[in-house]
Amino acid sequence: MADRDPTPFYITTAISYPNGRPHIGHAYEAISADVIARFQRLMGRKVRFQTGTDEHGLKMARKAEEQGRTARDLADEMSGYFREMCDELNVSYDRFIRTVEDDHHRASQAIWSRMEATGDLYLDRYEGWYSVRDEAYYDESELTEGEGGTKLSPQGTPVEWTVEESWFFRLSKYQDRLLELLRSPGFLEPASRRNEMIAFVEQGLRDLSVSRTSFDWGVKVPGSDDHVMYVWVDALTNYLTGLGFPNDTQEMRDFWPADLHIIGKDIVRFHTIYWPAFLMSADLPLPKKVFGHGFLLNRGQKESKSLGNVTDPSELAGTFGVDALRYFLMREVAFGQDGSYSPEAIVTRANAELANSFGNLAQRTLSMIAKNMDGKLAIFEPSDDDWKLLGTVRSACAEELPEQFEKLAFSTGIEAWIKAVYACNQYVDEQAPWALRKTDPERMQIVLLTLFATLRDLTIAIQPVVPEKAASLLDQLGIPENERRIDAIPDPDWYNRLVETGFTVSKPTPIFPRLELPEEAE
Numbered sequence: 001m002a003d004r005d006p007t008p009f010y011i012t013t014a015i016s017y018p019n020g021r022p023h024i025g026h027a028y029e030a031i032s033a034d035v036i037a038r039f040q041r042l043m044g045r046k047v048r049f050q051t052g053t054d055e056h057g058l059k060m061a062r063k064a065e066e067q068g069r070t071a072r073d074l075a076d077e078m079s080g081y082f083r084e085m086c087d088e089l090n091v092s093y094d095r096f097i098r099t100v101e102d103d104h105h106r107a108s109q110a111i112w113s114r115m116e117a118t119g120d121l122y123l124d125r126y127e128g129w130y131s132v133r134d135e136a137y138y139d140e141s142e143l144t145e146g147e148g149g150t151k152l153s154p155q156g157t158p159v160e161w162t163v164e165e166s167w168f169f170r171l172s173k174y175q176d177r178l179l180e181l182l183r184s185p186g187f188l189e190p191a192s193r194r195n196e197m198i199a200f201v202e203q204g205l206r207d208l209s210v211s212r213t214s215f216d217w218g219v220k221v222p223g224s225d226d227h228v229m230y231v232w233v234d235a236l237t238n239y240l241t242g243l244g245f246p247n248d249t250q251e252m253r254d255f256w257p258a259d260l261h262i263i264g265k266d267i268v269r270f271h272t273i274y275w276p277a278f279l280m281s282a283d284l285p286l287p288k289k290v291f292g293h294g295f296l297l298n299r300g301q302k303e304s305k306s307l308g309n310v311t312d313p314s315e316l317a318g319t320f321g322v323d324a325l326r327y328f329l330m331r332e333v334a335f336g337q338d339g340s341y342s343p344e345a346i347v348t349r350a351n352a353e354l355a356n357s358f359g360n361l362a363q364r365t366l367s368m369i370a371k372n373m374d375g376k377l378a379i380f381e382p383s384d385d386d387w388k389l390l391g392t393v394r395s396a397c398a399e400e401l402p403e404q405f406e407k408l409a410f411s412t413g414i415e416a417w418i419k420a421v422y423a424c425n426q427y428v429d430e431q432a433p434w435a436l437r438k439t440d441p442e443r444m445q446i447v448l449l450t451l452f453a454t455l456r457d458l459t460i461a462i463q464p465v466v467p468e469k470a471a472s473l474l475d476q477l478g479i480p481e482n483e484r485r486i487d488a489i490p491d492p493d494w495y496n497r498l499v500e501t502g503f504t505v506s507k508p509t510p511i512f513p514r515l516e517l518p519e520e521a522e
């Protein structure tokens, strides 16, 4: 198939605070972004995908102090767990960035110097509220009262009164341009998050304190050695660091501005107000889209150490399988909204859709071809009924799923796909190939080959969600690795090419075994 000039596509996740081990929310974000990265590669784009850890700031410094170790030591250990989690979950990042890396310090200092050159930075004294948990400054008017008269941030975290000399960024100067940006369709999605940001800017923006002097765990401010940058200034810059900024690299030319920043709903303000303002000041192009996904809850509750309901994502993947977990998360939660998970829900979904429907379809089809046709792919001349099924499956796999995935509506895309799987299973029941074996063996062959063709389309389309299982099934179907792109689905010659190779179907190995609930969860 002729390759079009591949369009570059740069996607990032938020970089996580490695002040503890990764939780299911981190896994959810990494998996979602990975599904997009894999999908875009399968659509023929040239993808760059970055994730990593955000290691500076007061939150990290305090956690390390509590544990009687250095911040660097804490970061080294915990960042390793985040990277391991990504590897275990098959997250296909091109770079796992750590903000302690030298090139990141250089990039952060470079963006700082550009903002300074524009005249957007000035020295003053910060007096106000700060939440260490959120690493965020809040205005008095945003706070609520907690127990015993304590003050809480809009995220419900404690705030502390902070007074220190600080560099300020002229955020107020960008108010009008930010409003225009936030109102432009497509920049911030889902649209439901837009109003809150617009309201925040309309209230009037104050200049932002962008350096700290009361601790030194961060990137040094150029020319002000006793200041470290406010952690969000360096954190956001990671998206540029990974492309080689400030150098004029091929990656910068190909991939900046980013196509998509995937983040959670709690950090939309940083990505759609502060980040674009820094970039405007530094005279750099703005990211094309920021998507704020919802939060994942454990049986409807936020996970916390005090509730004792914190789940280790690696354990979940170990219990249910990486691909079952990935499928569940993308299928169950409407991307953009909050979602809930439980072992029961994972088992129910995976058994109904992966084991009993898709897995069973593959298993039945391939074993009948192996057994009743000696695995040989015969000449294939479908009848009207067969064409109807082939058409249904093809439009689900080559049109509906890709259209929905392009819009980041994964759950809807997978729904179109599973409906096509159901249609195939219904066809098997109606055609009853096991009965045709005696009465009309020629017809049996056509039915089985129709199913073989639908399996190929279904498996190609679902690769971004269940990459490992899909690869194993495509191997069993004999589809060469260079013919597995989603845009290759409609290729009319794939079957003849496969027959020419002399490929035969072997007795299949089941790909989605039925899951059982682990005992303690029952």
Ligand code: ME8
Binding pocket: 013, 014, 015, 016, 017, 018, 024, 025, 026, 028, 029, 054, 235, 236, 238, 262, 263, 264, 265, 266, 267, 294, 295, 296, 297
């Ligand atoms: O915010 N469900 O790091 P972080 C879904 N370092 N997503 C969740 C979640 C949950 N329960 N809990 C957190 C930071 N997240 C900063 C980002 S980016 C330049 C700096 C998401 O470790 C959260 O919304 O607190 C964020 O997108 C990501 O996990 C990392 O969160």
